[in-house]
Amino acid sequence: MSEYLSEYKGKTALVTGGAGCIGSNLTRALLKAEVAQITVLDDLSAGQRWNVPDMPSVVFIQGSIVDDEALKKAFANKFDFVFHLAAHFANQNSVDDPEADLMVNGMGTLKVLQYSHLNKVNKFVFASSGCSVYGSQAPLPLKEDFVSLHLDTPYQINKLLGELYCNFFHNYYGLPVATARYFNVFGPGEIPGKYRNVIPNFIWWALHQKPLPLTGTGEETRDFTFVDDIIDGTLRLGVIPEAVGGAFNLASETETKIIDVANIVNELTDNTGGVNFVGKRDWDKISRRRASIAKARKAVGYEPKTKMKEGISKTYDWITANRDRIETSATFEV
Numbered sequence: 001m002s003e004y005l006s007e008y009k010g011k012t013a014l015v016t017g018g019a020g021c022i023g024s025n026l027t028r029a030l031l032k033a034e035v036a037q038i039t040v041l042d043d044l045s046a047g048q049r050w051n052v053p054d055m056p057s058v059v060f061i062q063g064s065i066v067d068d069e070a071l072k073k074a075f076a077n078k079f080d081f082v083f084h085l086a087a088h089f090a091n092q093n094s095v096d097d098p099e100a101d102l103m104v105n106g107m108g109t110l111k112v113l114q115y116s117h118l119n120k121v122n123k124f125v126f127a128s129s130g131c132s133v134y135g136s137q138a139p140l141p142l143k144e145d146f147v148s149l150h151l152d153t154p155y156q157i158n159k160l161l162g163e164l165y166c167n168f169f170h171n172y173y174g175l176p177v178a179t180a181r182y183f184n185v186f187g188p189g190e191i192p193g194k195y196r197n198v199i200p201n202f203i204w205w206a207l208h209q210k211p212l213p214l215t216g217t218g219e220e221t222r223d224f225t226f227v228d229d230i231i232d233g234t235l236r237l238g239v240i241p242e243a244v245g246g247a248f249n250l251a252s253e254t255e256t257k258i259i260d261v262a263n264i265v266n267e268l269t270d271n272t273g274g275v276n277f278v279g280k281r282d283w284d285k286i287s288r289r290r291a292s293i294a295k296a297r298k299a300v301g302y303e304p305k306t307k308m309k310e311g312i313s314k315t316y317d318w319i320t321a322n323r324d325r326i327e328t329s330a331t332f333e334v
């Protein structure tokens with residue numbers, strides 16, 4: 001066990017969005033770090049109850065971060081750590097329903113910050129998005145001090161808004177906040193679906209021998225980051241003092257073309273469906289993504305370890321192992 005993890009032993013933590021992809025992995029990692037009590041607050045609008053570990057030290061509250069009753073119930077406990085991951089996810093969803101996006105990602109984040117301040121939590125970690133705050137014009141590699149005002153979706157706008165509220169609570173009230181800017185996270189725990197990320201969806205289509213839809217030329221790149229590396233970075237931000245008041249890219253520092261992802265998935269699954277070019281999404285103006293992780297490396301010792309093929313293979317294993325449950329819970333048509 002890494003040394004920094006011992007800081008979690010015997011403590012208490014709230015994970016909002018803990019039934020989702022990253023939140024469920026985080027909850028599992030906190031259990032492993034021997035956190036005494038973990039409260040998960042999730043309204044199950046996207047996550048699944050079965051994704052939350054069923055353990056005596058995990059308290060699950062089904063409720064929304066915009067609902068004061070649910071928040072009062074959760075914050076009846078005293079928390080050492082709050083990991084705020086609940087979100088209306090993601091770009092296309094926010095274009096389809098911008099009001100829900102503002103409500104959850106804006107108002108919801110403000111409310112979780114307010115309750116965390118009153119609760120006098122020792123550390124608040126916010127799940128921001130590197131594919132949001134940098135917009136589409138930033139020079140590569142993306143560094144933390146460049147933030148764009150020319151954003152392309154309500155999700156991107158509200159993720160930036162969340163960061164601004166975090167900064168306000170840190171600067172004005174002294175709330176110890178650290179912001180994680182995640183980049184294209186993938187891995188076990190993500191259920192394929194209409195608004196989900198490309199890797200689980202490609203795997204799901206491939207398992208059904210369908211062509212993988214490419215919403216561009218396939219030459220576009222993203223900085224895909226395996227969820228275990230994201231969790232390691234998030235847990236470091238939670239306890240290492242140098243993280244307080246800062247925003248940190250958590251990424252793999254590697255560009256991967258979408259066509260290469262499609263080819264890896266088709267090969268892994270023996271999918272003969274190939275690929276299908278379906279046309280660009282109107283809001284998608286980002287052709288390349290690669291982050292610098294120099295800041296997180298220096299401040300908290302973050303070092304991603306998982307290579308693309310290995311990560312995709314682990315994601316595939318998880319999806320096939322949970323195929324029946326996914327079949328019944330996915331909001332997804334193939």
Ligand SMILES: NC(=O)c1ccc[n+]([C@@H]2O[C@H](COP(=O)([O-])OP(=O)(O)OC[C@H]3O[C@@H](n4cnc5c(N)ncnc54)[C@H](O)[C@@H]3O)[C@@H](O)[C@H]2O)c1
Nearest residue numbers: 017019020021022043045046047064065086087129182185
């Ligand atoms: N997955 C990525 O690639 C990625 C990239 C950048 C940032 N992020 C951020 O990381 C966080 C976690 O992402 P994820 O991929 O696990 O998403 P997810 O959709 O799997 O998880 C989010 C969880 O929040 C829950 N939720 C939604 N609205 C809620 C509400 N009003 N109250 C309580 N719970 C609510 C959902 O049911 C879901 O379980 C999000 O804040 C997301 O914006 C994710």
